Amino acid sequence: MGRASKGRATTSAAPVIILVRPQLGENIGMAARAMLNCGLSSLRLVKPRDGWPNPKAQRAASGADVVLDKARVFDSVADAVGDLERVVATSARNRELSQRILTARRAATEMRGWIGQGDRTGILFGPERTGLENDDMVHADTVLSIPLNPQFSSLNVAQAVLLVAYEWAAAGEGTPAERMSDHSTRPATKDELVNLFAHLERALDESGFLRNKAMRPAMVNNLRALLQRSAMTEQEVRSFHGVIKYLAKHKHGEE
């Protein structure tokens, strides 16, 4: 309520990506593609080296044109962040400036919090070769640094955008960490599994495979553990009944 009274016209539900003095059109396009993959679509450019629009960016965007079409161009970082309440600067280097440095993951969580309470938030990315300058960094209240191999930290700007946007998306992600790919069937019940075990063991008894009485209990249990572990679907249990039946038939035919 208090927030609304400040007269915010639009509250963006995701951070704005701000590319500062980007050099290669390809990287702008790839950054747009990375953004849209992660559900981000608001892009700002500060002094793009080769002007704007840039056909090379369009080509590299691979269908993420909507992001490029809406991109806004600014003359300075100050202008580009002027309407935002929170600004995060990405940096690979350690600076002499005293700033809070967050991992990409922690930054994503903090940004979710800020944006959740209505703070418009932007993330600054520097030019390809040099990264952000200190004069750019001081427009940010927080620094984001992606933890990488200390012996080889060499992301291009589009890769950096991808990782930061990915962490943003992951922080709001509802996908279960584990699921099954085939929804046309369901996990087998334990009754169905016990029936399968019985069928298999009957067939193996008849075939002579389980003829060693002393070994039988351990062999049976090992097979049961294997089949339990494989987390069969109801469909697979039915297939497996068929496998046993046909193998046993074939075997009898051979005798």
Place this chain on the structure above:
Amino acid sequence: MGRASKGRATTSAAPVIILVRPQLGENIGMAARAMLNCGLSSLRLVKPRDGWPNPKAQRAASGADVVLDKARVFDSVADAVGDLERVVATSARNRELSQRILTARRAATEMRGWIGQGDRTGILFGPERTGLENDDMVHADTVLSIPLNPQFSSLNVAQAVLLVAYEWAAAGEGTPAERMSDHSTRPATKDELVNLFAHLERALDESGFLRNKAMRPAMVNNLRALLQRSAMTEQEVRSFHGVIKYLAKHKHGEE
């Protein structure tokens, strides 16, 4: 011990990245660059379309040549995964196959567990346009799917390698989620802050800013809260003393 007795010559401490029928050399090079950024260096290629070595891959690797130089080429997925105990297949599509699907994050945790117990582990990535075929997928015991924007899921293979390798690295990452960038100084003690407050309030009293006796306590507390929140360093406290001193002096000069 039981593991060692199986006669494993080398136990890799990180997963092998396996690019299946990759088409563009640029993507192979960018994948190598992404890998090395995340501490991975073992690359296998199954039937790269344009043969191997590929100068375009070298050019795109931006210094990650060590990964390309050691890359091994195979004729089939079966050959490429033959010496591995665990294989994860990356897939954007839902399949009719019944396989466990993990997010990239969960897969990273599981792979850490497998590799920690000595299981050599590989991750399959499919060709650019089509992704892995079902005949490739069945070489894997688990599927990895990166949760992305359902309206626009269009990562190229090098971007997919980057995200999966990043999650691998992040799962073993020891970087504190939050730290300060400047190590040449330390956080101010509360004594130092109280001294600063006293200096500021004395100067503000003298200047007349705090002349309203009724308002004074709230104004002082608001200023103290602001300065506490900014988590000043010892160096910044000293600078701020200077700021107050010089502002107060200038002020007196004007009067």
